[in-house]
Amino acid sequence: MTSIVVCFGEILLRMSPALEGHWLQDARMPVFVGGAEANVACALASWNQPVAYCTAMPDNYLSRDMAAWLEGRGVDTSPVLWTGQRVGAYYLPQGSDLQHAGVIYDRAGSAFAGLAAGAIDWDLVLQDAGWFHFSAISPALTPSVAALCREGLEAATRKGLSISVDLNYRSKLWQYGVSPVSVMPSLVEYCDVVMGNLWAAESLLGIPVDKDVHQQGSKQRYLDHSRSTSEAILARYPRCRRVAHTFRFEKVSEGLHYYATLFSRDGGLHVSREFRTDAVVDKVGSGDCFMGGLIYGGVQGWDPQRTIDYAAAAAIGKLQEKGDSTRQTVAQVLQTIQQHA
Template sequence: MQKVCCFGELLLRFSPQLNGEWIKNATMPVFIGGAELNVATALANWNVPVQYTSILPDNQLSAEIKQYVEQKGIDTSRIPTFGDRIGTYYLPQGADLKNAGVIYDRANSAFAELAPQKVNWDSILDGVSWFHFSAISPALNQNVVDACEEVLKIARSKGITISVDLNYRAKLWKYGKTPAEIMPRLAQYCDVIMGNIWAANWLLDIPLSDTINPESSQEEYLAHSIDTAKAIQAKFPQCSVVANTFRFDAPPTGILYYTTLFTEGQQFVSPTFATDVVVDKVGSGDCFMGGLIYGLYHQKTPQEVINYAAAAAFGKLNEYGDATRQKIADVEMILAKTL
């Protein structure tokens, strides 16, 4: 079977315990992560052949990281090496990446040195049937944007299915361009676009109704999801599948979660999931993206695809760390309890 290639920046996440505990105890957990690596990890757990492509410096730390990733069943043989450092970020325990508490330390990373004609994409895409990236990479600088378009053009020419996660990281867009100026240029190559109605507005300039607000009902959100999906497909004719997620805090510590998939003029809605306690919010969207790819890769029905992806993402909320450890049976058990 041909591989899925997940492409993006590998990051080290430092997760300090606040109130000075990380200083007192002289400890700070470190996670190997990055949105696209989280997707690759989910796919490997679910027996989908997957490779991960990033840019790493040529040093011992990179070698140990690649060995760690390989042990998860992910092919790292197609990671070019240049540059001097691995990007990092700090996220306090229990916080969300959308939370203002995230602190990035990614400037001048090896991945940020990516530019057109610096990587042999033909070699990297050999034997690949699916290419996945996210909106995080184009947030770094213009050279990375140009390199992303370079690989997308080559993937398109090879008939490779292309997916994008509309991850929005406001703190990364610092090089004078707005997401809506950049992402449509890349989204035009994509067959599958995943995000939510707000990300589609911020990154793709898809209209967001003034009537949508925190008090909106589930029915109103689902109706808007159809409008957003139709607008995306009208603007980007290559796109055949649009998925939207809806995740709301349920005070004091819980989550309400449901998702949609739009294809061939019809919207499919997942079950609604709820929990009173969340272990770690990081990576749930990546797990959802992995679930989408898993289902579409295996040509499941649209309802089966969205059900599995949503259940997997919900399961990730109860796991500590960046990437899911769930197996197929674990996801199916969550789904069985809900349906």
């Protein structure tokens, strides 16, 4: 039987208002189911990888509709904890990016943010799992959620699972009086696969980035920095086997360029094909789709080059889809790779 990937994190609703108040004039605002780990789960389900999603939601019709939507996408929601009073949400103007200032979070007091160590029966949730995934977003919410993440990581380690983390850095979420560098390194110690970008590694792990890297501006400079950052992570975290970085650059005259790297402890640096697109429909969820590709390649036992090409192709494909999560099939991702041969 194929082992299950368990994704753990907060389910969210994304409110996507049109700019300049048109959402009020039209009395209309698109709403999407989101959350980094839910997006990863949906990507894996689209590729027929068995996946379960562990989160917390209040037991009301809104949450049940969201759970049914995930089930319809092929995600097992049996690990959902039905508790609390509200689902977290965020507001992001159409066409915006989560890294920019336009995002407004409405997550305080959510069912997930209210979780604490002991709330989840990890042995039950992970009983059929072969892989456990979380992101740096969850430990950013509250110290009690950070403690719960550690509890899950300890359980996954006891069971011999592969563990991955996405170093999502959201400065607006780290509001409980501690530096991310005082929390994340001790959680990354449990991880086999670490994904992010150079700047997240600095913000969350304290691994410095050359302040002039943008001024240098060359692809080779970024690749050299990816190698040195990856080597630093592998030296600091003996369990880690693979480190992935993504690079996304957008220019009006040239469209969007996207490539990624995967540094393997036993195989060195692997660079994906460089992908380009002029058709960016929605910037949300591309990194989550990339993370899903890394996990998918790992579960399939692919070599690093095949894995990084697949993950990067999936990410560029997600930019051409509306909503937080991808619906691409494996065949469509492979076609994207061939188109950029």
